[in-house]
Amino acid sequence: MQSFLPTRFNSRPAMSDIFAKTRRLFDLPDNLVYLDGNSLGPLPKSVAERVSREITVGWGEKLVRGWNEHGWMDMQMEAGNRVAGLIGAPEGSVIVADSTSVNLFKVLTAALAMAGDRRKILSDSGNFPSDLYVAQGVIGTLARGHQLVVAKPEDVETAIDGDVAVLMLTEVDYRTGRRHDMKRLTERARAAGAVTIWDLAHSAGAFPVDLAGCNVDFAIGCGYKYLNGGPGAPAFLYIRPDLAKNIAPALAGWLGHEVPFDFDLDYRPAPGIDRMRVGTPPILSLAAFTSALEVWDGVDLAAVRTRSIELSELFIAEVEARCPQLELASPRDPQVRGSQISFRFHQGYAVMQALIANGVIGDFRAPDIIRFGFTPLYLSKEDVGRAARTIEKVMRDRLWDTPAYKARAKVT
Amino acid sequence: MQSFLPTRFNSRPAMSDIFAKTRRLFDLPDNLVYLDGNSLGPLPKSVAERVSREITVGWGEKLVRGWNEHGWMDMQMEAGNRVAGLIGAPEGSVIVADSTSVNLFKVLTAALAMAGDRRKILSDSGNFPSDLYVAQGVIGTLARGHQLVVAKPEDVETAIDGDVAVLMLTEVDYRTGRRHDMKRLTERARAAGAVTIWDLAHSAGAFPVDLAGCNVDFAIGCGYKYLNGGPGAPAFLYIRPDLAKNIAPALAGWLGHEVPFDFDLDYRPAPGIDRMRVGTPPILSLAAFTSALEVWDGVDLAAVRTRSIELSELFIAEVEARCPQLELASPRDPQVRGSQISFRFHQGYAVMQALIANGVIGDFRAPDIIRFGFTPLYLSKEDVGRAARTIEKVMRDRLWDTPAYKARAKVT
Numbered sequence: 001m002q003s004f005l006p007t008r009f010n011s012r013p014a015m016s017d018i019f020a021k022t023r024r025l026f027d028l029p030d031n032l033v034y035l036d037g038n039s040l041g042p043l044p045k046s047v048a049e050r051v052s053r054e055i056t057v058g059w060g061e062k063l064v065r066g067w068n069e070h071g072w073m074d075m076q077m078e079a080g081n082r083v084a085g086l087i088g089a090p091e092g093s094v095i096v097a098d099s100t101s102v103n104l105f106k107v108l109t110a111a112l113a114m115a116g117d118r119r120k121i122l123s124d125s126g127n128f129p130s131d132l133y134v135a136q137g138v139i140g141t142l143a144r145g146h147q148l149v150v151a152k153p154e155d156v157e158t159a160i161d162g163d164v165a166v167l168m169l170t171e172v173d174y175r176t177g178r179r180h181d182m183k184r185l186t187e188r189a190r191a192a193g194a195v196t197i198w199d200l201a202h203s204a205g206a207f208p209v210d211l212a213g214c215n216v217d218f219a220i221g222c223g224y225k226y227l228n229g230g231p232g233a234p235a236f237l238y239i240r241p242d243l244a245k246n247i248a249p250a251l252a253g254w255l256g257h258e259v260p261f262d263f264d265l266d267y268r269p270a271p272g273i274d275r276m277r278v279g280t281p282p283i284l285s286l287a288a289f290t291s292a293l294e295v296w297d298g299v300d301l302a303a304v305r306t307r308s309i310e311l312s313e314l315f316i317a318e319v320e321a322r323c324p325q326l327e328l329a330s331p332r333d334p335q336v337r338g339s340q341i342s343f344r345f346h347q348g349y350a351v352m353q354a355l356i357a358n359g360v361i362g363d364f365r366a367p368d369i370i371r372f373g374f375t376p377l378y379l380s381k382e383d384v385g386r387a388a389r390t391i392e393k394v395m396r397d398r399l400w401d402t403p404a405y406k407a408r409a410k411v412t
Numbered sequence: 413m414q415s416f417l418p419t420r421f422n423s424r425p426a427m428s429d430i431f432a433k434t435r436r437l438f439d440l441p442d443n444l445v446y447l448d449g450n451s452l453g454p455l456p457k458s459v460a461e462r463v464s465r466e467i468t469v470g471w472g473e474k475l476v477r478g479w480n481e482h483g484w485m486d487m488q489m490e491a492g493n494r495v496a497g498l499i500g501a502p503e504g505s506v507i508v509a510d511s512t513s514v515n516l517f518k519v520l521t522a523a524l525a526m527a528g529d530r531r532k533i534l535s536d537s538g539n540f541p542s543d544l545y546v547a548q549g550v551i552g553t554l555a556r557g558h559q560l561v562v563a564k565p566e567d568v569e570t571a572i573d574g575d576v577a578v579l580m581l582t583e584v585d586y587r588t589g590r591r592h593d594m595k596r597l598t599e600r601a602r603a604a605g606a607v608t609i610w611d612l613a614h615s616a617g618a619f620p621v622d623l624a625g626c627n628v629d630f631a632i633g634c635g636y637k638y639l640n641g642g643p644g645a646p647a648f649l650y651i652r653p654d655l656a657k658n659i660a661p662a663l664a665g666w667l668g669h670e671v672p673f674d675f676d677l678d679y680r681p682a683p684g685i686d687r688m689r690v691g692t693p694p695i696l697s698l699a700a701f702t703s704a705l706e707v708w709d710g711v712d713l714a715a716v717r718t719r720s721i722e723l724s725e726l727f728i729a730e731v732e733a734r735c736p737q738l739e740l741a742s743p744r745d746p747q748v749r750g751s752q753i754s755f756r757f758h759q760g761y762a763v764m765q766a767l768i769a770n771g772v773i774g775d776f777r778a779p780d781i782i783r784f785g786f787t788p789l790y791l792s793k794e795d796v797g798r799a800a801r802t803i804e805k806v807m808r809d810r811l812w813d814t815p816a817y818k819a820r821a822k823v824t
Contacts, residue, residue: 027458027468027472029472029473029475034475036475036476039476040471040476040478040479042475043468043472043499044465044471044473048464048467048468048472051463051464051467051696052460052463052464054643055455055459055460055463055642055700056439056455056460057645058643059452059454059455059642060439060441060454060455060460061441063441063446063448063452063454063771064448064451064452064572064775065768065773066452066642066643067452072644077691098510098514098691099510099665099690099692099693100691100692101663101665101690101691102510102514102663102665102690102691105662105663109553125677128666129666129669129675129676129677130665130666130691132677132678133664133665133666133669133679134662134663134664134665134680134799135667135681136678137660137661137664137665137679138662138663140660140664141521141553141554141662142553142554142555143554143556144555150555150677155638181821187451191673224692230467230471230695230696231466231470231478231479231484231692231695231696232484232691232692232693232694232695232696232698233694234694248549250517250549250550250552250553251513251514251517251546251547251549252545252546252548253513253514253542253545253546253549254513254540254541254545255510256545257541257545261778262778263541263777263778265537265544265562266540266544266548267544267545267548267549270515274618278511278513278514279510279511279512279513279514279542279647280511280512280636280643280644281511281644282643282644282645282646282694282696282697282698283642283643283644283697284463284642284643284644284694284696284697284700285694285695285696285697285698286644286697288467289785290596304598337586350594356477361475361476361477365675366673366674366675376741382608384553394819
């Protein structure tokens with residue numbers, strides 16, 4: 001871990017110094033305020049050269065020898081250990097592999113196998129629809145009478161009862177930023193005999209996460225949001241270390257085998273988390289992600305959280321003062337919020353198109369939410385001020401009220 | 413599809429001209445004969461610039477807009493259609509996604525769901541162990557009494573009976589190169605009421621494949637072998653067009669949803685092959701693969717096959733004339749062989765290490781097979797001659813007989 005230069009008057013660097021330094025690790029276009037790092041994190045400067053080296057030296061010169069000589073075979077664990085350090089997980093308990101959805105399939109099938117005769121998967125309507133789809137796919141495939149119960153977020157705690165096999169939640173609501181109390185709900189589930197799965201897609205890299213301290217059974221999450229791993233970066237998967245040895249993977253693949261290169265006809269899982277590897281990972285995307293994770297060297301996530309709240313509070317204050325038409329969709333209390341701020345507006349899609357055309361990138365989520373992510377590694381108070389002034393202009397001058405902005409594109 | 417310049421005396425170009433042209437599309441190290449394109453295809457020259465552009469322009473400048481403006485959202489279909497053209501599949505019947513193993517899981521669960529009460533999955537001992545692992549994982553997960561029957565390759569045909577739910581085979585044996593008769597076995601399975609899954613990992617790009625003509629139900633295959641898609645390139649998946657609409661995907665993901673950006677809480681599969689998409693694909697690796705597929709523009713796979721047989725026959729003749737210690741492990745008849753030649757030798761691992769140290773890269777497969785892939789796009793008769801002379805030297809001078817070469821590394 002590299003350390004920061006101390007400021008002149010203090011052995012701990014001032015927070016603005018920390019983030020001025022991390023800001024320089026990213027390539028961001030000029031004249032743009034990027035508030036969509038919770039959808040696709042921006043490009044860390046180290047990535048282009050790293051991927052170029054994998055292509056020209058690893059692939060081009062080493063060829064198949066790259067698996068040994070260019071570190072490809074161990075990269076899933078290497079990236080996993082870097083992620084582990086950001087989510088309160090011990091070394092060797094996280095791998096980077098596949099997509100978030102595929103990883104959820106792996107851990108949900110494993111969790112249900114641990115849950116004995118119980119048949120209820122409890123989730124909430126604040127979860128990613130994609131996570132609910134995975135559960136629906138698992139239920140249809142197992143065909144053993146499992147049931148997905150989708151509670152309201154505020155009703156989850158009381159819905160945890162002795163019938164729940166698996167509590168499957170995303171910590172931060174992708175639309176509103178509402179944050180669940182992971183420790184409390186995990187304890188509650190554990191007391192009720194349920195297995196827990198947390199999706200950390202909007203948590204990892206956004207604020208401190210303490211999987212071990214919360215005694216979470218399984219977790220998954222995304223590489224391309226706050227971890228800046230690049231478009232479609234491989235995802236991560238955590239298993240509480242004592243659980244791994246008893247899991248019979250649904251997705252049994254050769255890289256999860258105890259001895260992949262013996263080419264035995266029978267699957268025998270590797271001892272620990274390695275068994276959750278399946279097929280050969282996409283090395284170029286994985287290398288990009290691994291390189292992107294270096295921006296976290298020496299970064300204190302508690303400082304990230306403090307600054308994220310500062311930026312978010314400033315944003316709310318500035319926008320509410322300027323734009324009475326917008327209704328805050330996020331919790332007002334920062335303690336129950338992730339690192340994003342959302343507002344509601346009936347023409348939210350058109351507003352976001354106008355904002356993007358005016359150099360402020362956030363995103364829209366149906367039906368009426370405009371969403372802004374706050375990522376201290378590369379965002380300053382000046383960025384927040386500029387964003388608020390642009391939103392004011394778009395709302396005041398009704399810049400959104402053009403047919404071109406109102407037409408819905410395929411991807412928003 | 414681009415066409416080739418005619419030679420002076422003939423409206424069809426001479427074969428050597430075709431392959432001299434394709435050879436120039438690859439970056440290959442000097443002084444190396446690369447006979448391991450069946451494990452990791454070499455680097456097409458177009459890839460580095462293409463991936464660099466995805467990173468600096470797509471990710472760095474377009475940021476999240478890259479999904480629409482840099483073609484990321486459609487890239488799985490674009491690559492899939494290019495692969496379709498190489499395996500006798502109609503447009504819109506192939507996607508590129510996930511890994512070969514994950515894709516096998518998808519199609520095997522779909523195939524078993526089609527197979528009614530039948531419980532037998534028939535495969536053979538010439539299949540990739542990884543494919544058998546996937547089947548074992550499916551069986552354990554479904555827990556409905558399915559059974560994996562692993563016949564000898566030569567016994568598969570007679571083992572197809574009215575109990576077989578799914579015939580799951582790899583066309584070309586990864587060790588010996590022995591090739592199944594896809595048309596005959598598929599017809600036999602169909603007549604017996606079994607669903608067919610073919611793994612084309614060592615077929616696609618190696619010789620003409622005719623999935624539609626053979627009436628195959630499902631196929632999967634690898635992007636990084638004969639298709640040169642790069643280390644861990646995403647894999648492909650084919651479904652016979654009339655089958656797709658009835659499949660309820662086990663791996664139900666947001667990109668397989670009918671309307672991904674509506675964020676409905678309920679999964680409704682997209683109309684066709686799109687439903688086999690799951691999570692967000694690794695764009696950098698996918699872009700590399702898409703770019704690599706351009707080398708096939710204007711290439712006639714029948715010519716590839718003819719040249720592959722020429723090179724392979726020459727290799728067998730040269731090696732057998734020079735190295736009586738080596739026993740041919742591949743079929744002698746080219747009609748029942750893929751595009752590789754294997755020999756057996758009790759110290760095969762050490763022989764391969766010595767060959768690699770002397771500039772000939774093939775690979776070793778336990779317990780005693782040395783394997784050489786013949787890929788006309790970038791291999792010449794001169795390469796074959798040089799390889800044979802190097803093998804002769806290694807065997808004659810016992811260059812393999814050193815402790816360093818005999819030590820088994822993790823990856824061979």
